[in-house]
Amino acid sequence: MRKLTQVLNVPFDAVTMKEAIARVKILLNTEGQHFICTPNPEIVMEAQKNQELMSILREADMVVPDGIGVVWASKYSSIRLKERVAGYDLTQNLFSELAGTDHTFYFFGGAPGVAAEAARRMTRKYPGLKIVGIHNGYFDGKEEKKIIHDIKKLSPSILLVGLGAPKQEKWIYENMRLFGARVSIGVGGSFDVMAGNVKRAPKLFQKLGLEWFYRLITQPTRWRRMMRLPIFAFTVLKMRKRR
Template sequence: MRRITQILEVPFDALTMEEAVEKALGFLEDGGAHYICTPNPEIVMEAQKDHELMEILRKADLVVPDGIGVVWASRYSEIVLKERVAGYDLTQNLFRAIENTEHKVYFFGGAPGVAATAARKMKKVYPGLRIAGGHNGYFDAEEEKKILADIKKAAPSILLVGLGAPKQEKWIYEHLTETGAKIAIGVGGSFDVMAGNVKRAPKLFRKLGLEWFYRLITQPTRWKRMLRLPKFALTVLKKQKRR
C-alpha cells in the first residue's frame, strides 16, 4: 500500500531513493505500463492552475520529490517525506540497476543531437546498459507518428522523455500505452546534464539543498522561474495557517 503525503494537493510517495528504485524495478516485472513523475516546487505551483497536469500527477504510479522545497513542505503534513529523490539521480540508479540485464532504455527529447550524445555517454558510464534508441524533442504531428512507431519497434523497458514540464508529463500520459514501454519518466533537462552540456550543482550545494541557488547563479535567465519558489513556500505556509 502506498504511503502518500499531499503537498498543495499533489500526491508524493514517502520513499527513500533506494525504495523508489526498488518500486520502479517492480514495475519492470509486473507486465504493466507505468509512469513516474518527479515534481519540484515549480511543477507543484504549475499544477495549481493547470488542472490537466494536476490530474496527471494524481494518477501517476510513482511521484517523487525532485526538490528540497517539497521535502520541507511535507513537515506540515501527517506523513513527512524521507528525503529528496531527484529525477536525475533516480535515473542514474535505474541505469546501474538494469545494467547487464535484458532491459533497454530509449532517450526521447532535448535539442537535436543531445539525446544521442546523452545515450552514448551513459553507455560509457554504464557499459552494460542497453540503448534502445533515441530522438530529439522537435517534431510535428507527422514526425510524432514516426517517433511513436520507432519507440514501439525498439521495445524499451524504460522510456525517458525530456520535453520539459508539463509538456513531457502530458505527452507520456497521452501516449504511454502506444509506446509499449514498461516505464516512462519525464526527465526535464537531464539529457543536457548526461550529455555534458550542463553541469550539475556540486555535491555540497546538493547536500545543503541549494541546487536551485546554483542554477540561478550559473543560469541567471532562470530568475523568472525561480520566483515560483518563494511563492510555493508562502502558499504552503498560508495553507498551514488555515488548518
C-alpha cells in the same frame, strides 16, 4: 501499498532513493504501462492552475520529490517525505542497477544531438547499459507518429522523456498505451546534464539543499522561473495557517 503524502494537493510517495528504485523494478515486472513523475516546487505550483497536470500527477504510478522545497513542505503534512529523490539521480541509479541486464532504455527529448551524446556518455559510464533508441524533442504531428512507432517497435523497458514540464507528463499520459514501454519517466533537462552541456551543482550545494541557488548564479536567465520558489513557500505556509 503506497505510502503517500500531499503537498498542495499533489500526491508524493514517501520513499527513499533505494525504495524508489525497488518500486521501479516492481513496475518493470508488472503488466501494463506505468509512468513516474518527478515534480519540483515549480511543477507543484503549475499544477495549482493546471487541472490537467494535477489529474496526471494524481494518476501516476509513483511521484517523487525532485526539489528539496517539496521535502521541506511535507513537514506540514501528516506524513513527511524521507528525502529528496531527484529525477536525474533516479535515472543514474537505474542505469547502474540495470546495466548488464535484459532491460533497455530509450532517450526521447532535448535539442538535436543532445540525446545521442547523452546516450554515448551513459553507455561509456555504465558498461552493459542498453539504450535501444534515441530521438530529439523537436517534432510535428507527422514526426510524432514516427516516434511512437519507433518506440513501440524497439519496445524499451524504460522510456525517458525530456520535453520539459508539463509537456512531458502530458505526452506520456496521452501516448503511453500506444508506444507500450513498461515504465515511462519524465526527466526534464536531464539529457543536457548527461551530455555534459549543463553541470549539476557541486555535492555541497546538493547536500545543503541549495542546488536551486547554484542554478540561479550559473544560469541567471532562470530568475523568472525561480520566482516561483518563494511563492511556493508562501503558499505552503498560508495553507498551513488555514488548517
